[in-house]
Amino acid sequence: MKPRHAWRWRALSLALAFIPGGCFARDMVRVPAHSYTAVDERTGIKVDIRLDAFLISPTEITEHEYRAVTESNPSEYRGDELPVQNVSWWEAIRYCNLRSVREGLHPCYDLSTGRCDRRQNGYRLPTEAEWTVAAAEESSHRSSQNTSAVAILGNRDTKDITLLLDIVKRGPAPVASRRPNRLGLYDMLGNVWEWCQDFFDPVVSYPAASNPEGPGWGIARTIRGGSFASSTSGWSKGYRSSMASLYLSRDQAEVGDPPHGVANLRQKPKAVVPFLGYRGIH
DSSP: OOOOOOOBOSBEEEEEEEOTTOSOGGGSEEEOOEEEEEEOTTTOOEEEEEEOOEEEOSSOOBHHHHHHHHSOOOOSSOOTTSBOOSOOHHHHHHHHHHHHHHTTOOOOBOTTTOOBOTTSOSEEOOOHHHHHHHHGGGGSOOOHHHHHHHOBOOOSOSSOHHHHHHHHHHOOOOTTOSOOOTTSOOOSSBSSEEEEEEEOOSSOOOSOSBSOOOOSOOSSEEEESOOTTOOOSGGGTTOEEEEOTTOSBTTBOOOSOOTTGGGGGGGSOOOSSOBEEEEEBO
16 A cells, blocks of 8 residues: 655654554554664763654655645645645644644643653654664665665755755655655655754763653754755765754744744744755654
8 A cells, every 4th residue: 555645844844753552553654663872972982772663654744734734834835745844843743733633642742832742642753863763774874876766855066056046946856756765764865854853962962762852952953854955965964953943944043942832833934945844753
């Protein structure tokens, strides 16, 4: 059965992650429990990371899916099968809660604070650790030929402005336009950046070894995967960056989380460059 296109986002799109035990597993990809060893960049100590199994959407959230739940479409580039774009972190978690209620699940988020209760069975954003495992080999360096088979990225030449403008004019591609990774997930690299649950820390550290959720506080959220305009040059290794949770684009944004959560969403700036979306977990 062809997977129904689900969620993902960053500067231009969405992505969701879901907790095991929820409904509609046929629409999700199961990522098995996983253990791996990582080096804490703050302490230099090797840490054994353990993740429980989880379900994740096979694609980024499409404009059709976002509109069906929120009755709105903030995207710069339009098309039902394109990943939804120009969605802030707060709008992403609001979508998660709305979709959870719609499908008879228990919402994970407190929309006044942004806190996520992972004991609930509703939709949520993936943690960075979950996203990293789901991305599998796509998050590591590979040849440009192999990358182009699974990823919609920009050009290696970062000085050719004309080429960059052409890429931006063309915009993102419909979800699942490239082949999936070995887990059956599409567009884990490129097309649109994807929001993660975690606050961002430029130094990758692990305060908890079991199902780590990142720093306890911060002024920005982690985004992963790159976009259709991201460079394929060496400095882009890992495609890991950050945005404040109200950011819709890098050139028009507010810093930090809003003091009253989603209540302040209508005061957010209008995005000009749409490179951000998300993917969901259940």
